[in-house]
Amino acid sequence: MELVSFYISALIALMASLLAVISRNAVHALLMLIVSLLAVACIFYQIGAPLAAALQVIVYAGAILVLMVFVIMMLNQGKAAVDQETQWLARENWLAPASLAGALLVMMLYLLWDSASRGAAARSVSAAEVGLAMYSKYLLVVELASFVLLAGLVGAFHLARRHTADSAASTNNAASTESVKSARGVR
Amino acid sequence: MNTGHADIAMTLLNIFGVLTTAVLLTALLTWGERRLLGFWQDRPGPNRVGPFGLMQVVADMIKLFFKEDFIPRFADAPVFLLAPTIVMATTLLAFVVVPFSPAVGVIDMHIGLLFFLAMSALAVYSVVLGAYASGNKYALLGGLRAAAQTVSYEVFMGLSLMGVVMLAGSFDLRSIVMAQENGWFLLPQMLGCAIFLVAGIAESHRLPLDLPEAEHELTAGFHTEYSGMKFGLFFVGEYLSILLISALVTTLFLGGWLGPWLPPLVWFALKTFALVCLFILLRAALPRPRYDQLMAFGWKVMLPLALLNLVVTGSVLIWRG
Amino acid sequence: MISILRSLWLVFRHLFTRRVTVEYPEEMPYLAPRYRGRIVLTRDPDGDERCVACNLCAVACPPDCISLQKMEDADGRWRPEFFRINFSRCIMCGLCEDACPTYAIQLTPDFEMCEYDRQNMVYEKEDLLINGPGKYHEYSFYRHAGKTVSGKAKGEAAGEAKPVNVKSLNL
Numbered sequence: 001m002e003l004v005s006f007y008i009s010a011l012i013a014l015m016a017s018l019l020a021v022i023s024r025n026a027v028h029a030l031l032m033l034i035v036s037l038l039a040v041a042c043i044f045y046q047i048g049a050p051l052a053a054a055l056q057v058i059v060y061a062g063a064i065l066v067l068m069v070f071v072i073m074m075l076n077q078g079k080a081a082v083d084q085e086t087q088w089l090a091r092e093n094w095l096a097p098a099s100l101a102g103a104l105l106v107m108m109l110y111l112l113w114d115s116a117s118r119g120a121a122a123r124s125v126s127a128a129e130v131g132l133a134m135y136s137k138y139l140l141v142v143e144l145a146s147f148v149l150l151a152g153l154v155g156a157f158h159l160a161r162r163h164t165a166d167s168a169a170s171t172n173n174a175a176s177t178e179s180v181k182s183a184r185g186v187r
Numbered sequence: 188m189n190t191g192h193a194d195i196a197m198t199l200l201n202i203f204g205v206l207t208t209a210v211l212l213t214a215l216l217t218w219g220e221r222r223l224l225g226f227w228q229d230r231p232g233p234n235r236v237g238p239f240g241l242m243q244v245v246a247d248m249i250k251l252f253f254k255e256d257f258i259p260r261f262a263d264a265p266v267f268l269l270a271p272t273i274v275m276a277t278t279l280l281a282f283v284v285v286p287f288s289p290a291v292g293v294i295d296m297h298i299g300l301l302f303f304l305a306m307s308a309l310a311v312y313s314v315v316l317g318a319y320a321s322g323n324k325y326a327l328l329g330g331l332r333a334a335a336q337t338v339s340y341e342v343f344m345g346l347s348l349m350g351v352v353m354l355a356g357s358f359d360l361r362s363i364v365m366a367q368e369n370g371w372f373l374l375p376q377m378l379g380c381a382i383f384l385v386a387g388i389a390e391s392h393r394l395p396l397d398l399p400e401a402e403h404e405l406t407a408g409f410h411t412e413y414s415g416m417k418f419g420l421f422f423v424g425e426y427l428s429i430l431l432i433s434a435l436v437t438t439l440f441l442g443g444w445l446g447p448w449l450p451p452l453v454w455f456a457l458k459t460f461a462l463v464c465l466f467i468l469l470r471a472a473l474p475r476p477r478y479d480q481l482m483a484f485g486w487k488v489m490l491p492l493a494l495l496n497l498v499v500t501g502s503v504l505i506w507r508g
Numbered sequence: 509m510i511s512i513l514r515s516l517w518l519v520f521r522h523l524f525t526r527r528v529t530v531e532y533p534e535e536m537p538y539l540a541p542r543y544r545g546r547i548v549l550t551r552d553p554d555g556d557e558r559c560v561a562c563n564l565c566a567v568a569c570p571p572d573c574i575s576l577q578k579m580e581d582a583d584g585r586w587r588p589e590f591f592r593i594n595f596s597r598c599i600m601c602g603l604c605e606d607a608c609p610t611y612a613i614q615l616t617p618d619f620e621m622c623e624y625d626r627q628n629m630v631y632e633k634e635d636l637l638i639n640g641p642g643k644y645h646e647y648s649f650y651r652h653a654g655k656t657v658s659g660k661a662k663g664e665a666a667g668e669a670k671p672v673n674v675k676s677l678n679l
Contacts (some may be wrong), residue, residue, distance in 0.1 A: 062308020
C-alpha cells in the first residue's frame with residue numbers, strides 16, 4: 001500500500017518536473033513545478049519526515065513560488081515569450097544538458113540498485129527530534145545559514161532603501177523595482 | 188474483520204459528515220452574514236424567500252448555477268478554470284485536521300497545525316492564478332495585492348501559533364485541545380490569539396482587510412472576470428475560510444470542545460459561532476485600511492509582536508522548567 | 509486600537525436598536541394628506557370640472573409633462589378639451605398645484621403607479637378626473653370669479669359688488 005502511493009507520488013513528481021521543463025508558458029511551467037513540489041512533499045510524508053513535508057509545502061510551494069508567480073505576473077509576458085521559449089526548445093539546445101542529466105540518472109539508479117539490498121532504516125522522525133538535532137548537532141550549520149539569510153536581508157534593505165538625495169527623482173515610480181533601479185543608477 | 192469494516196464506515200461517515208456540514212454551514216453563513224449585517228445596520232436583511240429568508244441561499248444558488256459561465260477571450264483558459272477550485276480544495280482539506288469533538292474529526296495528524304498552515308499557504312494560488320489568468324488589469328492589481336498580503340501575513344500567522352505549540356508541546360490539534368483542560372490558551376496567549384485573528388482575516392481576505400477585492404478601487408479585484416459557478420466557488424471558499432479560521436481559533440485558544448454540561452460538539456459549535464459573528468461584526472464596523480498601511484502594519488507591528496510573544500512564552504516556559 | 513474597539517462596540521449595540529426599515533407592501537408607510545403623489549383633477553361642489561384650461565400648470569411644469577387644449581362651453585364656461593399628463597415624465601414637484609388658480613389640479617398621497625407598458629403612464633382627462641372637490645371642499649371658481657356664465661350674471665358672484673354704471677357717476 002505504502003509502496004503504491006510512493007510510486008504514484010514519485011511518478012507525479014517526475015511527470016510534473018518534465019512538464020515544467022518543456023512547458024512554453026512560464027506560468028504553466030511554474031504550476032507544474034508547484035505540483036512537483038507537492039508530490040515531493042507527499043513522498044517526504046510517506047518516508048517518515050512529516051515536518052519536512054509540511055515545511056516543503058509552507059515554504060517552497062506556499063511562499064517562494066508565490067513570489068515567482070508574482071514576478072512573472074508583473075512581467076506580463078504574452079505571445080512573444082511563448083514564441084521565444086518555443087525557439088529555445090530546439091533540439092541542439094536541450095540535447096547536451098539532457099544527456100548529462102541522463103548520465104546522472106543512470107548513476108543514481110545504479111547506486112539505488114546497489115543499496116537496495118542494504119535497506120534504509122525507515123522510521124518516522126518527529127518534529128521535536130528535528131528541532132533537537134538542529135539546535136544541538138547541527139547548531140553551527142543553522143547559525144551559518146542564519147548569517148547567510150541576515151546578509152540577504154541587509155542586502156535587500158540596502159537596495160530597497162530610498163535615499164534622500166534621489167527620493168525626489170523616484171517619487172514618480174512608486175514601484176519598488178523602479179526605485180531600486182534608480183538607486184543603482186545614482187551610485 | 189468486522190471491526191475493520193466498522194472503522195472504515197466510521198471514517199467515511201466522519202469525512203462526509205464534516206465536509207457536507209462545512210459546505211452547508213457555508214451556504215447558511217452567506218444568509219447569516221447578511222442578516223447580521225442587516226441587524227447591525229438597523230435593517231432586517233434578506234427576509235423574503237422562505238421562513239426568515241432562509242431560502243435566499245437556495246435562490247442565490249439557483250441564480251449562480253444558471254448564470255452564463257463565461258471565459259473571456261483574453262483569459263488563460265486552463266489556469267482560469269483551475270484557479271477557483273484551488274481555494275475550495277485547500278480550505279476543505281484543512282477542515283480534515285480540525286477536531287470537532289472527541290468522536291468527530293477526520294484524522295489526527297501529528298503535524299495537524301502545520302498541515303493547516305500549508306493549506307492556507309496554498310490557498311493563495313487560487314487568488315493569484317485567478318488574477319493572472321483573467322488577463323484584466325484590475326484582477327492583476329488584486330492578485331498582486333493578494334500575493335503580497337497573504338505571503339506577509341502568513342509569516343506571523345505561523346509565528347503567532349508557535350506559542351500555543353510550546354504550551355501544548357505538540358502540533359497535533361487534538362492534544363492541543365487536551366492541554367487546555369486546566370484553562371484556555373486564550374489567557375496566556377492573548378497576544379498570539381489577537382495576531383492570529385488579524386492574520387486569519389488577512390488570509391481569508393475578509394473585510395476590513397479585503398484589499399485584493401477592494402471593490403471601490405479595483406472593481407472586484409481578482410474575481411472581476413469570474414461569473415456563474417466559478418465566482419460561486421471563490422465566494423464559498425471565502426466563507427469556508429471564515430469557518431475554518433473560527434474553528435481553529437476555537438481549537439487553539441478557546442479550548443475546542445471542552446466545556447461543562449453541554450455535549451462537546453455543542454460547545455465547539457457555540458464557540459465557533461461566536462467567532463463567526465465577530466468576523467461579521469468586524470466587517471460591519473471597520474473601514475478598510477490603505478494598502479501600504481496594511482503592509483506596514485503587518486511587518487512593523489504584527490511581526491515584532493509575534494516574535495515578542497514567542498520569546499516571552501519561551502522564557503516563561505524555561506523559567507518554570 | 510481603542511477607537512477600533514469602540515466602533516466595534518458601538519456597532520454591536522445596534523443589534524438591540526429598533527430597525528428603521530418599513531416593510532413596504534405589508535406595512536404601508538404613513539403619507540401626509542399633502543404628500544405629493546399622483547395628480548388628479550377635481551370637481552367643484554356642484555360636480556362640474558374645476559379646470560378652466562388656463563394653461564398655467566402646463567407653463568409651470570418643469571419637465572413639460574402636462575398638455576391641454578382649451579374649449580368654451582355654450583354656457584360660457586371654459587374647460588379643457590383634452591387634458592393629458594405624462595406620468596413617465598412627471599417629477600411630482602407640485603408646481604402645477606401651486607400655479608392652479610381654481611384648485612383643480614391637486615397632488616394626492618398615492619405613488620403606486622407601476623406599469624409594464626410606458627404608454628400606460630400617459631393619463632387622459634377621464635383618468636385624472638375624480639368625483640369630488642379634493643382638499644378644498646367648498647371652493648367653486650365660478651362662484652367667486654366675475655366671469656359671466658349662464659345662470660350667473662355680472663355682479664352675482666360671492667363678494668362681488670353689483671356692476672356700476674360709470675355714466676351714473678357723472679353728476
